[in-house]
Amino acid sequence: MHKHTGTPLVELRDISISFGGIKAVDHVSVDLYPGEVVGLLGHNGAGKSTLIKCLSGAYQKDAGEIMINGQKVEITNPRDARHHNIETIYQTLALADNLNAASNLFLGRELVTAGGFVDEARMEAETRKIMGRLNPNFRKFNVPVSALSGGQRQSVAIARAVYFNAKILIMDEPTAALGPHETQMVAELIGELKKQGLGIFLIEHDIHAVMDLCDRAVVMKNGQRVGCVNVGDVTDDDILGMIIMGKKPPQAY
Amino acid sequence: MTETTKTTIGTDSSAGPITRFLRATEIDTRLLGMFGALLLIWVGFHVYGEVFKGGGSFLTPRNLWNLSVQTASIGIMATGMVLVIITRNIDLSVGAILGVTGMIMGLFQVEWMPQYVGLGSPLIWIFAVLLGITMGALIGAFHGWLIAYRGIPSFIVTLGGLLIWRGAAFLSANGRTISPVDATFQLLGGGPYGSVGAVGSWIVGILACVAILFMLWSGRQSRKRHDFPLRPMWAEIFMAALACGLVIGSVLLVNAYPWPKGILKQQNLPEDAFVSHGFAIPVLIMLAVAILMTILMTKTRFGRYVFAIGGNPEAAALAGINVKWMTLKIFSLMGALAGLSAVVASARLNSATNALGLLDELYVIAAAVIGGTSLAGGVGTIYGAILGAFVMQSLQTGMVLIGFDSALQQIVVGTVLVLAVYLDNIYRAKTK
Numbered sequence: 021m022h023k024h025t026g027t028p029l030v031e032l033r034d035i036s037i038s039f040g041g042i043k044a045v046d047h048v049s050v051d052l053y054p055g056e057v058v059g060l061l062g063h064n065g066a067g068k069s070t071l072i073k074c075l076s077g078a079y080q081k082d083a084g085e086i087m088i089n090g091q092k093v094e095i096t097n098p099r100d101a102r103h104h105n106i107e108t109i110y111q112t113l114a115l116a117d118n119l120n121a122a123s124n125l126f127l128g129r130e131l132v133t134a135g136g137f138v139d140e141a142r143m144e145a146e147t148r149k150i151m152g153r154l155n156p157n158f159r160k161f162n163v164p165v166s167a168l169s170g171g172q173r174q175s176v177a178i179a180r181a182v183y184f185n186a187k188i189l190i191m192d193e194p195t196a197a198l199g200p201h202e203t204q205m206v207a208e209l210i211g212e213l214k215k216q217g218l219g220i221f222l223i224e225h226d227i228h229a230v231m232d233l234c235d236r237a238v239v240m241k242n243g244q245r246v247g248c249v250n251v252g253d254v255t256d257d258d259i260l261g262m263i264i265m266g267k268k269p270p271q272a273y
Numbered sequence: 274m275t276e277t278t279k280t281t282i283g284t285d286s287s288a289g290p291i292t293r294f295l296r297a298t299e300i301d302t303r304l305l306g307m308f309g310a311l312l313l314i315w316v317g318f319h320v321y322g323e324v325f326k327g328g329g330s331f332l333t334p335r336n337l338w339n340l341s342v343q344t345a346s347i348g349i350m351a352t353g354m355v356l357v358i359i360t361r362n363i364d365l366s367v368g369a370i371l372g373v374t375g376m377i378m379g380l381f382q383v384e385w386m387p388q389y390v391g392l393g394s395p396l397i398w399i400f401a402v403l404l405g406i407t408m409g410a411l412i413g414a415f416h417g418w419l420i421a422y423r424g425i426p427s428f429i430v431t432l433g434g435l436l437i438w439r440g441a442a443f444l445s446a447n448g449r450t451i452s453p454v455d456a457t458f459q460l461l462g463g464g465p466y467g468s469v470g471a472v473g474s475w476i477v478g479i480l481a482c483v484a485i486l487f488m489l490w491s492g493r494q495s496r497k498r499h500d501f502p503l504r505p506m507w508a509e510i511f512m513a514a515l516a517c518g519l520v521i522g523s524v525l526l527v528n529a530y531p532w533p534k535g536i537l538k539q540q541n542l543p544e545d546a547f548v549s550h551g552f553a554i555p556v557l558i559m560l561a562v563a564i565l566m567t568i569l570m571t572k573t574r575f576g577r578y579v580f581a582i583g584g585n586p587e588a589a590a591l592a593g594i595n596v597k598w599m600t601l602k603i604f605s606l607m608g609a610l611a612g613l614s615a616v617v618a619s620a621r622l623n624s625a626t627n628a629l630g631l632l633d634e635l636y637v638i639a640a641a642v643i644g645g646t647s648l649a650g651g652v653g654t655i656y657g658a659i660l661g662a663f664v665m666q667s668l669q670t671g672m673v674l675i676g677f678d679s680a681l682q683q684i685v686v687g688t689v690l691v692l693a694v695y696l697d698n699i700y701r702a703k704t705k
Contacts, residue, residue: 078591099593114591116584118651119577127581128592130574137572145499164584 027090029054029219030188035074035084044070046243047084052188052219057210059234059251060223061263067243068223072190075221076108077101088188099128107181108190115173117166121158122147124165125180150179154209171202178209189213192223207233227256239263247272297508303645303700307660310693311667318671330674334530338550341527342463344659344666345555346371346618347633351640351658352566353610356603358641359583361650362420362427364604366434367611367637370412371630372442375615378405379451379625382458398458405612412438413608417601427604435634442627452624462620463553465536471528474551478524482517489513527552555617559659562610567655579603583651639686640665643693664689 028051037045045067052058060068073079075086077098086093088104095101101108108114115124122143131139131146144161151158155175165173174194181189191210195203210220210233224230230237231251239246239262247268249259258269295302319329330336350367357364382401390396416434420427453459460467469477489509496503504512528549537546570576581589582596590596614633619625642648643664644657668689672682 076591097593098591102593108591110591114585114588116581116588116651118584119580123577123581127577127589128594130577132574137568138574138577141495141499141501144501 026053028052028087029089030075030221031085031087031090032071032075033085033087035071035081035086037070037074037079037082043243045074045081048240048243048245050221050238050245050248052221054187054217054219055214056236057214057220057222057234059230059237060221060240061225061227061230061237061259062240062246063263066240066263068240069192071240072108072192072221072223075101075188076106076190078108102129102184105185105187106190107184107186107188108192109174109177109181109194110192115165115176118164120164121151121161121168121176121179124176125150125183127180129184146183147179150183151175154179154182155205169202170197171199171205174198174202174206178206182213187218189218189220190223191220193225194222195226195229203229227259230259231256241266249273294508297505298512299504299508300512303697304656304660306700307644307657307664311660311664314664314667314671318667318675321675326675331671334526336670336674338527338530338553340663340666340670341556342553342621343670344662345463345553345559346614346621346630347636347640347666348559348659348662349562349614349617350607350610350633350637351644351662352562352655353607354637354641355566355644355646355653355655355658356570356579357427357607358638358646358648359579359650359653360600360603361583361586362600362603363638364413364416364427364431364607365634365638366412366416366431366438367607367614368630368633368635369435369438369442370409370608370611371615371618371633372627373412373438373445374405374409374612375619375625375629376442376445376451376627377408378402378615379454379619380446382455383451383453393456395457397455398461401455401458402461402613402616405615406609407612409612409615410605410609413611414601414605416608417604420604421597421600439627439631442629446625446627448627450624450626454620454623454625458616459620459623461554461558461616462618462622463555464621465532465548465550467555467620468527468550468553469557470551471549472551474524474528474549477552477557478520481520485516485520486513524552555621558613558617562613563655563659570655575599575602580651583653585651636662636665639690643690645697664693 030050030052032048032050034047034049035045036043036047048067048071050058050060050071060072062068070079074081075095077095077100080096086095093100093104095104095106098108116127119127122140125147126143131143133139148161151161155172158172158175160168160172165176168176174197178194195206198206207229210222213220222230222234224233234251236248237251237259238248239259241263246262246266249262249269249272253271254269258271261267261269262272315331319331321329322331323329350371354364354367378401381404382397386397386400387394412434416427416430419425419430489512493503493509528551530550532548532550534544537544537548542548570579578589578594578599581592581594582599586596611630615629618629622629640661641653641658642661644654644659644661646653646658665686668686669682672685677685
C-alpha cells in the first residue's frame, strides 16, 4: 500500500544525539513522503521529541545526516529549519502568552512597512484571513493569547505553520491539551493538510489517534528505533507491543 | 464611507456610560489610575502646605519646573530598565555606571581635553557626551555578555557591577570632585540658561500637537484601510483635545516660571523684566528618549522580541530569535542610557563627584515597577516608567517642601513602592 517511490521529502539518516553521556537518540533513521502522516511513538523518554528537535533546529545532532528532497542540509537553528519550510507545532505550544494572536503568528518573521517598522495592521489583517479559514469562530484578535482556550491557542500555532507554507510539518502531541471537539478539529485539519501534499511528523501518545491519522508509524524505545509499520497492516495491539515490549511484528521493517 | 461606519468601537449599549466612554476612547485605565495618583500626590502636598505651613508651594510653576528637571535623570534610566525587567532581568548597576561615566566625562572635559583643543571649545562637550554614552554602552554590553553568554544571573553580575563601578568612580580621581564642567555641557543639566525659553517652548508644544494629530489621523486611516472597527468621531476629537490640551498646558506652565532676579542682573536686564524659563533641556532630552524608546518598543521588531522573550523565552528562541544577543543589546542600551543620565546629572550639579547617582538604581527600578512593569516579565510600558519616575520624584520633593526629615522620607517612599505594586496586582487580577 505504502510502497513509496521517488525521493522522500525528509530523510533522517543514522541520527545520534546524547546528553551528558546518555544516548537520547541512537542511530535512528526515519523518512517522510509528501502527503503522508508518519507517527512517532514511544514511551516518555524514548527519544522521539529529541529526534524531531534535530529536524526543527532546537537541538543539534551529534552524528547522522538530514536530507530534504534528496539534498543533504545542515540545520543548526530554528531559522535554518524555517528556510527549508519546516514548521513545528510544539507540545508546549511555544507561544508568548503576553502577545496577541497576530504577534505570535508572525513572531520572528514580522511584516514590516517600507520604513522598517512593524506593520501591526497588515499582520492583524493577515491573521484574520488565515484564522477565518482555520477556525471561523475565532474572534479574540486583540487580547494576549493567555486569554485563549487550549483549542484557540492550538489554532494560532497551526495557523503559524499553515500561513508560512510549510512543506514539512512537525506536530508534537497537538491534541494533548484539547477537548474532544477541538481534537476533532485538529484531526480534520491534518487530513486537509495531507491532501495539500504536506508531509507531517506526528508525535503522539494516544494509540487511537495514531490509528486514525497516520499512514505509517515509527516506534522508538530507549533512544533506538524498534521498527516501522504501515498502520493499515497492523492492529493497535501490534503497535502497543512494539511500544511496551519493543517486540517487532512480522509486518514491520 | 458607508462601510466604514458599520462597526464602531464602544457602541454596545449594555455597558454603563463610563465603560462605554473608556472603550470608545480606548484609554488605558491603568494610565488613568497613574495620572490620578500623581495628581493626588501633587494636590495632597499642596493642601498640606496650605493648611500646616501657611501656604502651599507644590503646585507652583517654580516647583513643577524643578520637579521636571529633577525627574529627568531617573526618568531616562527608567525607560531602559523597563526593557531589562520585561526580559526577566534586573540591573542594579545603573547608579554606579552613572557615577563612573560621570567621573570620566568630568575628567575628560576639565583635565584632559582643554590642553589640546582649548578651554570652551565646542569639541569638548560633544566628545564628552559621546564618551559618556559610549562608555555606558560598553559597560552595559560587558554585563550583558556575562549574563547571556556566560550564564551568570543578572542580579549577581550587576550587583558586582554596582560595587566595581562605584569603586572605579572613586579611584578615577582619587575621590576628588571635578568642577566646574564645560560651560556648554552645563546647559544639558537645565537652569535658566539651559532652558529653551518661551518661544522655544511654544515651538516644541506646537510640533508635539501636530505630531499627535498626525498620529491619530494616520491610525484612523490604517484602521479604515484594513476594515478594522473605528473609534467614534467624538472619541477621536476628545483624545486629540485632551492630548493637545496637556501639551499646551505644560507649555503655559513652564513659561509661567520667570528667571530669578540674579540672572536678570547678570544679563543686564531690568529687574522687573519677565523672562520665561520654558522647557529645561534635560526634560526635553528625557521626552526625546521616551518617544524614541516608545517607538522602539511598539513599532520595531526589536521591541516585539523584548516582549516575546519576557513572555516565553523558550518560544522566542524556537521562533528563531537570538535571545542571548538580544540580552546583550538590552543591557548595552541600559548602559548607554545610564551614560546619558550621567550627562544630565553631572551637568545639573556643574560637577562630577564619585557619589553621583548613589542609590539611583533603587529609584530607577522603583519607577519602572510603579509604572506597571512586571517583575515576572513580559509586561511594561515606557510612559508608565516616566510617570513612575514622576511619582517617585514628586514624593521626595513634596516631603522636602513640607519639611519631613530624610528618615521619614525613606519610610514613605518604601511604603508607597510596596503599596503601588500591591494595588497593581489587584488591578491586574480584576481586569484579567
